[in-house]
Amino acid sequence: MTFPRTLADLSTAELGSGYQAGDFSPGEVLDAVAERIAACEPTINALWHEDLAAARSRAEESGARWRSGQPRGALDGVPVTIKENIARKGVAMPSGHAAGDPQPADHDAPITERLEEAGAIIVGSTVMPDWGMLSSGVSSRHGITRSPLDPALTTGGSSSGAGAAAAAGYGPIHIGSDIGGSIRLPGTWLGLATLKPSFGRIPLDAPYLGRCAGPLARTVDDLRAAMTVIGRPDARDYSQLPPYSGDYRVPDFSVSGLRVAVHTEAGCGMPTDPEVAAAVDAAAQRFADAGAQVTRIAPFMSEELLVDVDRFWRVRSWVDYHGLDIEDQRRILPYVARWCTAGADVPGAELLRCYQSIQTMRQATVAATEPFDLVLSPVAPVAAFPAEWPMPFNDPDQPMGHISFTVPYNMSEQPAASVNAGYTADGRTVGLQLAGRRFDDAGVLAAAEWFERSAEIAAPERTVG
Template identity: 80%
Template sequence: MSHLAPTLADLSSAELAAGFRAGEFDPVAVLDAVAERAAACEPTLNALWHEDFEAARMSAAESAARWRAGEPRSPLDGVPVTIKENIAKRGVAMPAGNAAGDPQPVACDAPVTAHLRAAGALVFASTVMPDWGMLSSGVSSRHGITRSPLDPALTTGGSSSGAGAAAAAGYGPIHIGTDIGGSIRLPGTWLGLATLKPSFGRVPLDAPYLGRAAGPIARRVSDLVAAMDIIGRPDVRDYSQLPPLDGDYTVADYSVVGKRIAVLTDAGCGMPTDPEVAATVTAAAGLFEAEGAEVTSIEPFMDERLLNDIDRFWRVRSWADYKRLDSDDQRKILPYVAQWCLAGADIPGSELMRCYHGIQEMRRATVAATAEFDLVLSPVAPVAAFPAEWPMPFNDPTQTMGHISFTVPYNMSEQPAASVNAGYTVDGRTVGLQIAGRRFDDAGVLAAAAWFEARAEVPQPVRVVG
């Protein structure tokens, strides 16, 4: 293994904008640094599904001209960005991580992609994901295995696996993923990143779905804020979108003094929390308390029934996708995912409705348990990173997704939840702190994450490349 030497590819979006403005370097030089980094890392990491540095370089030259004229479109003009393969990018196919069929290029950009392009960002690549996004790893029947830049033997997390790997490796400062049960935040905890799963409807989607959100993944909270200022704006194609945000995604002079903060280290269901993970979260809560927050431990509000209900609901959804395939394409689906969704075959409608009502009960319970608090601190996942070859933190597709009990409640309650690196296990694996807030308070959650990032001063993970 060899350490990655810092280059222009590692600068924050604010540092890039400052350099562009001062004429110290231009977007073409930055894109070249990103291309060089990707060329060095991709044989090991396998983060990118589609890349087009040639087209991006033309856009970079146009951006450079705008900066020289003092007329950038936005602070992200000329900043390299990747998007997950299930977010439409004009002219690029969307195989959803699986090897079935022959997916064709799409005709239109998704709202997120369109907003980024309009801002002048350089959308140079789509990042990989596992089959249908139904794994919390980088294992895919189409793409193979995506590996961690921190240790290629370990998982990236998923399903925003490629986005997480690209962020951790420094393929530019901002990467966009999606999250329906933890798929943005899980790469966050297992790669030592900053992430945001926004309030439902805050970032527009052209295919909204129960609990699904798109959001940014980065190495710094400031880049999450910069991304949200662009992608967290309305688009009429999202019929679930929230009203336009009044202002931006920053909170001036943020303080935790007097904030009511809950701490939860036992989810009440799923996998038990590793003591090292729990201790890291408890220490983080102590920092908030020492600075004047009112910190209270709360009891679990999830249970096995609620976790089982949403797991079964998703199995039925994926079974419907699987069943539509012909026999040849069914054989191309990752065997773990095929076996997992088989348990959703021929579920009676009455049982599916019971599971749906279970999801609504999860939503009610989450809001009721957290409503009196400004923030809720918890682990992102109950365990640290596992081997890259494993589809899940366990290798049994008959098991419920017992690792998402801290994350999935906030998808269903539609509340924002960020993650930020909070420390390391004894053997050096990263542990993320989840910071959830009240619905619509995305700016407050980001401010709390930035506050913790600055106060805790957790060292950045060391990246290596094979």
């Protein structure tokens, strides 16, 4: 089922052109987004906090700037959303769970500040699962977030609301966060373009090992537009990279001569569905046909590395869970409570060994990928699963066997993008992950955009909205 394209579905570039020409105003675009939210939200449940009243005031201000010929930049008047764990002054940050009475944040995160300075219109904060420790849209506070492509299916997570908002058309740009795949997993299961940037490229006010923030969108060009605004340094992030002065473009980019690696088995975790592997292999062949030097590489992850990072996170979440009173512990999603309780009795020496194992993962990832400009792989080994499932394997006693392709690049701090690479026989989307060397966010975006344009894979159709 196909729905009419409205102003809510326009890209950042299309919005800017329309504003400049006077074809429509930021207020009219916001009205279209509000209509889309009203139509979709009862089903997909993407938003934690809606800001349409304040957004209308900002849209009027943006419209005045465009009429006077003085816009603040490409994002002026562009509707965006921000994941609930990214601070916005006056908006509570419950981290997806039902425990406690979360109070409004007393500050804006760097990302929030940069977007508002650029004139972007923040229409709301998007939901996430409990503590962000699920790869789905299942939350003890928010309930179930569903795919706009098929409400029976997952959005992926933990940037579940961001992914749903992007796929539904709540504007062109949506900001999520990712510590093991939480931006790219919604990308593969919703047919989106996404970027987990180099660690430290987008400043956070609460940095943590492997954690990045990044954009989710329907096109790579919208990812780039977001990065030019939020990919700026801020002293509050003590892990920040040196300033980047470019526009995240690679002049005269060519695939010909690129050294490209490809692998469709991670070496651990869930086995790769043959349909997923076939989509990645077809993408690799497209690069080869365009002149890239494509090499198939062996897996560089191991089951031990996957188990160790999973155990490390269980201990971290156990600390949060243990700090709650008994009534609040009962409010945590049972799946997450069961998962993190396995971290309760991990001795300090074992926790340190797990941390050292993460460094081994980093070392192995860099060593395996260093000879190449780009590494192609699945984002996840399987296609989208039922929306009600917290994880694709639905068993809290198992390690996270679906992040074997994504988590290495969080720990190695390398950029990794995703784009839609095709569909399974039953119509579910399959994402291609494109990882590059650390700091080469522009190169990764260029390669992702080249594939997006050359492959011309039809955009997924919404069944909601």
